[in-house]
Amino acid sequence: MAKSCVLVIPASLQASANQISQLMGWGDNAYSVELGATRTGAVTHYGLRTQTSDTFIDLLTGPMPQALADGGYPPAVYDDVMNNLAASLRDASEAEGHFQDAIAALGLVVVEDLLDE
Amino acid sequence: MGGGLGGRLVPKARDRKWWWPSDAYDAGQKGVWLHLQDKSTVFQDAAATIPADYGDVIGCILDKSGNGWHATQTNEPQKPIYTLGADGFAYAYFDGVDDCLDIGVVDLSHTSQIAIALGMNKRVDAQGFVLELGNYNTDPGSFAVAHSLGNFANWRTWGRGASGSPSANIVQSAPDRAGFSSEIDLAQPRVEMVRTKGGSATSAAATGGGTFSSTLNLRIGRRNANSNASALDLYGLVLTDYIPDDITKSRYWARARAGEA
Numbered sequence: 001m002a003k004s005c006v007l008v009i010p011a012s013l014q015a016s017a018n019q020i021s022q023l024m025g026w027g028d029n030a031y032s033v034e035l036g037a038t039r040t041g042a043v044t045h046y047g048l049r050t051q052t053s054d055t056f057i058d059l060l061t062g063p064m065p066q067a068l069a070d071g072g073y074p075p076a077v078y079d080d081v082m083n084n085l086a087a088s089l090r091d092a093s094e095a096e097g098h099f100q101d102a103i104a105a106l107g108l109v110v111v112e113d114l115l116d117e
Numbered sequence: 118m119g120g121g122l123g124g125r126l127v128p129k130a131r132d133r134k135w136w137w138p139s140d141a142y143d144a145g146q147k148g149v150w151l152h153l154q155d156k157s158t159v160f161q162d163a164a165a166t167i168p169a170d171y172g173d174v175i176g177c178i179l180d181k182s183g184n185g186w187h188a189t190q191t192n193e194p195q196k197p198i199y200t201l202g203a204d205g206f207a208y209a210y211f212d213g214v215d216d217c218l219d220i221g222v223v224d225l226s227h228t229s230q231i232a233i234a235l236g237m238n239k240r241v242d243a244q245g246f247v248l249e250l251g252n253y254n255t256d257p258g259s260f261a262v263a264h265s266l267g268n269f270a271n272w273r274t275w276g277r278g279a280s281g282s283p284s285a286n287i288v289q290s291a292p293d294r295a296g297f298s299s300e301i302d303l304a305q306p307r308v309e310m311v312r313t314k315g316g317s318a319t320s321a322a323a324t325g326g327g328t329f330s331s332t333l334n335l336r337i338g339r340r341n342a343n344s345n346a347s348a349l350d351l352y353g354l355v356l357t358d359y360i361p362d363d364i365t366k367s368r369y370w371a372r373a374r375a376g377e378a
Contacts, residue, residue: 002172021192021193025193026192026193026194027191027192027193027194027195028191028192029192029195030192030193030194030195032192032194032195032215032343033214033215033343033346034343034344047214047215048194048195048214048215049194049212049214049215050193050194050196051174051198095212096240096241096348099212099213099214110344112344112345113344113345114244114267115244115263115266115267115345
């Protein structure tokens with residue numbers, strides 16, 4: 001069953017989270033949406049939304065993936081990222097609005113200019 | 118990229134009686150032609166080695182214009198979803214969060230004119246960018262197509278010349294599924310946007326002249342600065358480095374691809 005997945009990481013851990021994503025083959029800038037307490041304020045977190053499967057939850061709750069261990073990735077850094085990662089999963093058919101709901105539950109909004117009307 | 122991607126993928130005009138986007142590039146004109154109903158051009162990976170089926174992520178849409186300006190994405194979370202609607206029309210679903218496709222640097226510095234035809238649907242009225250070359254707000258020789266600015270129910274096209282950035286604005290609430298055309302001439306100056314279902318706007322405000330850039334990235338679905346993602350369904354796109362004598366042909370092609378009711 002396809003799932004809609006939202007992940008949010010504190011800004012201080014964005015580089016590490018992106019590094020893990022890259023080593024897992026998901027690209028080098030997975031966490032790219034700037035988030036903060038206000039739309040025009042400081043960026044405190046970064047987020048992403050993606051389509052995934054039921055088994056993805058195993059990755060989020062399980063031990064460090066073997067691919068990272070084999071590559072010598074520091075377990076302490078991995079644990080730091082995972083301990084500070086906020087995750088939300090929904091059925092993919094309910095993807096519309098999922099990201100906004102998930103970040104609102106964390107007290108966050110997307111940081112971006114509200115362009116002219 | 119997979120083999121044979123540089124060739125033209127459809128018959129030339131002399132084989133048909135009706136207009137087809139390949140006609141727009143018959144003389145080697147620059148541009149981009151994306152056709153989501155042509156499943157053979159949609160892939161899960163940016164290298165175009167794994168064909169995409171409906172429900173899969175999109176890592177590459179091949180450019181059918183012959184210019185090799187393919188639209189790609191290497192970050193998994195930012196890949197749109199290849200979707201077949203209940204009415205049989207295929208499209209790329211951009212989630213309005215982070216999904217986007219990069220065509221890369223496109224050199225349009227030989228021209229002051231471009232025309233864009235788009236078959237598309239905005240699902241909600243939250244501000245989002247359909248296309249942006251560079252940064253429309255600061256880069257000379259840039260352009261953008263966006264919607265729902267400031268959560269206002271509209272569509273807008275900008276063209277930025279050496280100094281000014283006039284825009285054409287059509288008011289229309291989401292959801293809005295239709296064919297569109299935008300024409301930009303930085304030398305005239307003129308920016309026009311037309312919606313097939315009805316609605317058009319033209320601006321002749323100063324651009325400062327000049328041509329389009331040779332160094333800017335063309336992105337679909339989100340601004341180049343990683344902001345303003347669009348909750349967009351994209352059915353087809355035809356971009357040319359000139360304004361055709363009759364742009365209704367490409368706009369009606371886009372309209373038909375979008376299954377405009």
